[in-house]
Amino acid sequence: MRKIVVCLSVLLAAISARAQVTFPVNGVTDKRGGAYAFTNVTLVQDANTTIKNATLVIENGKIAAINPKQVPANAIVVDCKDKYIYPSFxxxxxxxGIPEQERRAGGFQFGAPQQLDNDTKGAYGWNKxxxxxxxxxxxxxxxxxxxxxxxxxxxxxxxxxxxxxxxxxxxxxxxxxxxxxxxxxxxxxxxxxxxxxxxxxTQSYPSSMMxxxxxxxxxxxxxxxxxxxxGSKEGTNLALQSxxxxxxxxxxxxxxxxxxxxxxxxxxxxxxxxxxxxxxxxxxxxxxxxxxxxxxxxxxxxxxxxxxxxxxxxxxxxxxxxxxxxxxxxxxxxxxxxxxxxxxxxxxxxxxxxxxxxxxxxxxxxxxxxxxxxxxxxxxxxxxxxxxxxVGSLEVGKLANFIITSEPVFNDKAVILQNWVSGVKYGVKEDAWTPSAGVYNLVLNRMTGASKYALEVKANNVANVIGTDTLPAKLSVAFKSVSLSFSEKKAPRGGRGGAAPVAAASLRLSGVDNGNGYWQGTGVDTLGNPFTWTAILTGNEVAKTADSSKAKSLNIISQVTYPFGAYGTTDLPKQETILIKNATVWTSESAGILESTDVLLKNGKIAAIGKGLSDPSAKIIDGTGKHLSAGIIDEHSHIATSSINEGSHSMTSEARIGDNLNPDDINIYRQLSGGVTTSHILHGSANTIGGQTQLIKLRWGATDDALKFAGADPFIKFALGENVKRTTSTNNIRFPDTRMGVEQVLMDAFQRASDYQDAIKAASAGTKKGGSVNPFTKVRRDLSLDALVEIMNSQRFITCHSYVQSEITYTMRVAEKFGFKVNTFTHILEGYKVADKMKVHGSNASTFSDWWGYKAEVQDAISQNASIMHKVGLNVAINSDDAEMARRLNQEAAKSIKHNMSKEDALKMVTINPAKMLHVDGKVGSIKVGKDADVVLWSHEPTSIYAKALTTIVDGTIYFDREKDNELRAAIAKERNALILKMLAEKRGGANVTAARPTFNVINECGDHEHNHGILDAHEEN
Missing domain, CATH: 3.20.20.140 (Metal-dependent hydrolases)
Structure with missing residues (x-):
């Protein structure tokens, strides 16, 4: 009975072995895994454990033992003296191993055909x-x-x-x-x-980061x-399921x-x-x-x-x-x-x-x-x-994945000799399998007698043969094979005229490494006579050079600055107590302009306004002969973002500018130099209902989140006219294609939002113990409709890109139908035609000073527009919509003075008026005790063409100072020059060098419904 059991065991083992061969093989199928023992090695099991003079045994693709008492008899022994074994990376x-996907032109970009739907075959989701x-x-x-x-x-x-x-x-x-x-x-x-x-x-959506x-x-x-x-009615959706x-x-x-x-x-x-x-x-x-x-x-x-x-x-x-x-x-x-x-x-x-x-x-x-x-x-x-x-460490039972190196792997001179993957050897640089570095007694057993030399072996197969002279040798040690060649005398010099030296004939040796520093083999001399040879390690090691990766001096010139680049600082500017003495103060309040007045800024707020103020802890700024105003507020800007338009669909109210702010944008600093302290960053004008806007303070060096104006009401961008209906596009397949269609997009969107809101209310009506039912267990939440519901409930407010009076009028009618108002019409160059209607509706107007003629919609624009709307009683602001214009908004506002607007009212169009339309006039926009300490000290009165912002302060923190700016320019020039010289040294030292690449800065504009403009703006330090 016992004999039957044994036979059965053998049979089962044979069946098991055959079962592993699941593919037919054209040839011998007995592929043996074998066992290997790597001896005398420095074994780095993991980052914490290194075993010197170790033995690693692998078998059948896995690690079988580490330092066994006895090397398995069937194992092939590999002597790894002076080698290192690490886990493979x-x-x-x-x-x-993944097929590369074919990339075709598509999406929402200039000149590319639009694709609104997913053309993937099958029960997948709506987006490709x-x-x-x-x-x-x-x-x-x-x-x-x-x-x-x-x-x-x-x-x-x-x-x-x-x-x-x-x-x-x-x-x-x-x-x-x-x-x-x-x-x-x-x-x-x-x-x-x-x-x-x-x-x-190739689908148009999404077309932006947001x-x-x-x-x-x-x-x-x-x-x-x-x-x-x-059981929802949409059926199977393989994309959502997976x-x-x-x-x-x-x-x-x-x-x-x-x-x-x-x-x-x-x-x-x-x-x-x-x-x-x-x-x-x-x-x-x-x-x-x-x-x-x-x-x-x-x-x-x-x-x-x-x-x-x-x-x-x-x-x-x-x-x-x-x-x-x-x-x-x-x-x-x-x-x-x-x-x-x-x-x-x-x-x-x-x-x-x-x-x-x-x-x-x-x-x-x-x-x-x-x-x-x-x-x-x-x-x-x-x-x-x-x-x-x-994997990940060398332990018994894990895959035999490891590398063998000539030195510690992170040394500059270390070479990966082999990489074993699942127990299979892959040679990397096996010819660098150098034996122990040191001096060998090399003996050539010739017919004429023995010739004796010292063979000096260094790392990476570098060798010299030392006899009467020191002679360079060509050595190769690949695994167990050894080859060596050298000339017994130095090559003779060439003839006159600097001719090259004549190559000397070499002795050629080949043999095997027997381990333990003993080589032997055969060779031929320069006449072709054969001989035998041996080389025995004497134990006199060649001194190793220090690891060059740690010996090099870095000579670092740069520091991390905030932001990283020109005009950044190693430490963020800090809030201070600041006393501005004896300035002409433009309050933008009923107090008007105050001569020879002091303003105290403390804890980020305007603490006091008056004459003869003092505070022993305050930094004193002399305002004599200078003018102080509230920080300029730009109601319509597109700076400091990674993308500005999600223009793929007619409605993208789910998109949020705040998701893709770029606090490193140099335009933040540039606009601080023009006195701007607050900017309303709008979505572009590519669609009827665009994305959610973001109000920011220009805190240069802050993070994207820290730029955001805390507690400000949320807004959203709408648009009308040419940009929305894609007048200039030859590939437009997106609704709407006419001005009539724009109105219908609005009607449809708010009707859907109204139905959505009703469904949420109905779902919320039921109660459970402890509170209301979560409506979104019954109603599918839609981020785009959420924003519209907020509008209808006066929780989010509209700023609407507009030009033509008929469109302005119908937009107000749509809003009134659904019980809300359009907070602000921006651009609005035909606002003077409908100012009376806007006043009844309750809208604000944010416009340009004198833009005209750049497209069909603005043929009726007039420079008196802002003044006329102001006289009708509208709250009017001047905005930039342009990164460059924002640096001189004070001058843009001052243009209306020639149309009988007072200097104070002109300045209010870029201070308190935009603050009111953005619902932050309780915090910014004027110089009043208790408001945020956002102020600008000007060299001349702020409505003058000669006015320069000398100091721009946000929340009591100086973010721009003209004297400091001059110092930064000098420091930037010095740092640039030092880095350029360092780059040139790299080039001359033979390092990899690429062609100089100009640095581009993307300038976003409202009308970028087809593309953004890459501006060559590398020399940002100007």
């Missing part, structure tokens, strides 16, 4: 950028060439996904094996992926509704900028999701804000190359910010470590993975510790996506 952000149903494992196919590149950089495992769309589906963990695709897959659905880029989608954010926010809402209402299915996976978000990282985290916070964020590379510029996200990061090493700034004309167009970024970008990984942010490292973004190790060593030179670097490449990524049981 893990990259969590790749598209390795939501690709949650893509599973990377289903489309993965190994790429031998790319796998080799990544292996050569030290990687053995990668997480790969289809980098296309806002929601990108799932990622798959694979090893970089050349075996089958099946064998490569380690974990099928390992992660879910997101971005702000719609990728290859549109992408809105789509993602709405998708979370829609997916929750779909999950909780399985979106819900991937929420339990690690959520990875691609952010290509420090502000994008913060934006992504806010989206996640709203949805109750903590993203792992793929960093953009400039997070060091705002690392404290990045740390505050509490996110874990995947950090790239694609540092900018030096630019060729030899030509001064080219150099002048490279901004200081770009020069500073070139110098400081390698400090980005170290900034994550120093701020205790968990992070991984990735090779993504590099044009060639071969530069990965060089860039990593540069990051270490800039302060990244070797321990943090190793963790970021092994344990951290394994932990983040739940594969620590398989």
């Amino acid at each position: 893990i990259d969590l952000y790749t598209s390795y 950028a939501i690709k949650s149903y893509i599973d990377a494992f289903a489309i993965f196919s190994k790429d031998a060439a790319k796998a080799e590149q990544l292996r050569n950089a030290g990687f053995g495992t990668v997480l790969t996904h289809q980098a296309d769309g806002i929601v990108r589906g799932t990622g798959v963990v694979v090893t970089l094996t050349d075996e089958s695709d099946n064998a490569a897959i380690v974990k099928e659905r390992a992660s879910a992926h997101y971005s702000f880029s719609k990728g290859t989608s 549109g992408s954010i809105s789509l993602l926010r709405q998708t979370y809402i829609d997916a929750a509704w779909y999950k909780n209402n399985p 979106f819900n299915n991937i929420q339990d996976l690690p959520q990875i978000f691609e952010a290509n900028d420090k502000w994008d990282a913060i934006r992504a985290d806010r989206v996640g916070d709203e949805a109750g999701v903590q993203y792992i964020i793929r960093a953009g590379g400039n997070e060091y510029q705002r690392i404290k804000e990045v740390a505050a996200t509490k996110a874990k990061f995947i950090v790239g090493l694609n540092f900018p190359d030096a630019q060729d700034v030899e030509d001064p004309q080219n150099a002048r167009f490279v901004s200081l910010g770009d020069l500073k970024a070139w110098e400081l970008a390698p400090s980005n990984p170290a900034s994550f470590e120093k701020n205790n942010i968990d992070f991984c490292l990735t090779a993504s973004g590099l044009q060639n993975p071969n530069t990965f190790l060089a860039n990593l060593r540069k990051a270490i030179q800039y302060g990244l510790s070797e321990k943090a670097a190793l963790n970021a490449l092994t344990a951290n990524p394994a932990k983040l996506i739940g594969i620590s049981d398989k």
Whole structure:
């Protein structure tokens, strides 16, 4: 009976072995895994554990033992004396093995055909950028060439996904094996992926950063509704179904900028999701804000190359910010470590993975510790996506994924010799498999007798043969094979005239490394006579040079400033107690203009106004001969944003300017120099109902959130006329196409909003113990309709782009039909024709001083417009709609003086009047005790063409000072010059240098319904 059991066991084992061969093989199918024992090695198990003179045993693709009592008899022994073994690296952000998506022109851009609907076949969602149903494992196919590149950089495992769309589906963990695709897959659905880029989608929506954010926010809402209402009438939605299915996976978000990282985290916070964020590379510029996200990061090493700034004309167009970024970008990984942010490292973004190790060593030179670097490449990524049981450290039972290096891997001279993936060897630089560095006794056993030499071997196969002379040798040690060639005498010099030296004939040796410093083999001399030879290590080691990555001096010139670039400061300006003495004060209040008056600013407020004021703690500013006014308020601006128009649909009220503020915009500083302290940042005019606006204070150096005017009423941008109906577009398929259609868009939108509001009220009517029912369990929430409901309930207010009197009139009628009013008509160059109707309706007017003739709608514009509306009794403001004009709004307002408007009333059009129309006149717009300390000290009266803003103060903080500005200009010039000289030194030292790249600054304007303007604005320090 026992014999039968044994036979059965053997039979089952044979069946099991055969069952593993699931593919037919044209040849011998007995592919043996084998066992290997790597002896005498320095084994770095993980960042915390290093074992010297260790033995690592692998078998069948896994780690079988570490330091066993006895090496298995069947194991192939590999002597790794003076070698190092590390866990192979893990990259969590790749598209390795994923088919590249075809990118076609599309979306909402100038000259491109519009596409409003999703043309993907199947029961998917309405938007093509939501690709949650893509599973990377289903489309993965190994790429031998790319796998080799990544292996050569030290990687053995990668997480790969289809980098296309806002929601990108799932990622798959694979090893970089050349075996089958099946064998490569380690974990099928390992992660879910997101971005702000719609990728290859040719659909018009979204066309902006804020549109992408809105789509993602709405998708979370829609997916929750779909999950909780399985019987909803919309039927099957594979996009939402798969979106819900991937929420339990690690959520990875691609952010290509420090502000994008913060934006992504806010989206996640709203949805109750903590993203792992793929960093953009400039997070060091705002690392404290990045740390505050509490996110874990995947950090790239694609540092900018030096630019060729030899030509001064080219150099002048490279901004200081770009020069500073070139110098400081390698400090980005170290900034994550120093701020205790968990992070991984990735090779993504590099044009060639071969530069990965060089860039990593540069990051270490800039302060990244070797321990943090190793963790970021092994344990951290394994932990983040739940594969620590398989890879990330060298422990028994895990995959045999490891690299063998000639030295500690982060040393400048370290070479990756081999990369073992799942127990399979992949040679990297095997010819650099150098034995122990030291001096060998080299003996050539010739027929004429023995010739003895000293063979001096250094790192990376550098060798010299020392006899009568020291002779350079050519050495190659590849695994167990050794080859050596050298000439027994120095090459003779050439003849006269500087001729090249004559090459001397060489002895050629080849043999094997027997281990323990003993080589032997055969060779031939210069006459072809054979001989045998031996080389025995004497133990006299060659002195190793210090690691050059730590020996180099960085000579850092730049510092991180806020904002990062020209006119930034290392410390943010602080609120002060300020006493402005003996100025002419333009109050913009009933008090009028006060001569020789003091104003005390304390705790960010206007504390006192009068004569002879004093405060021992105050900073004194002499206002003698100068004029003080409230800070200028621009009711209509488009600065400080990443995008300004979500122009794809007729209604995009879900889009929010506040989602994509750009606090680094140099126009903030420039406008402070013109006395502007508050700006109303509007959505563009590409659609009838545009996006939600954002009121900001010009706090130069603050974060995007800190720019926002706290407590201000929310507004939204509407538009009428040519921009909305796309008069200039030849590809318009979007409704409306006429002025009549614009009115119908308004009617339809508010009727839907009214029905939506009724449904919410009905759903809220039922009660439960403890309170009201959440209406959105019964009503599907719609972010765009939410904004319209707020308008109807006087919780959000309209500023409407307008020109033609007929459109202004019908818009007021639509508003009255649905029980609200249009708060402000902006532009309104035909306002003088309908001022009486606007007064009855209750609207404000924000206009230009004298713009005329730039399109058909403004042929009837007149420079008396503002004065006429003012005389009728409207609250009138002068706005900029232009980053450059905003620097001289005081002068634009003063133009109405020639039309019989007083100087005081003219100034009020850029101070208290816009404050009133923005509902913040209780805080800003005039000089009055208790209001925010937002004031400007002018060189002349503010309505004069000679007036210059000398000091601009926001909340009691000096954000612009003309004397300080002169000092900054000198410092900027000095820093620029030093960085340019450093770049030139890099070029002359042989470093990679790219052609000089001019820095562009995107200037947004209201009419940018087709594209934004990229302005060559690199020399921002002017």
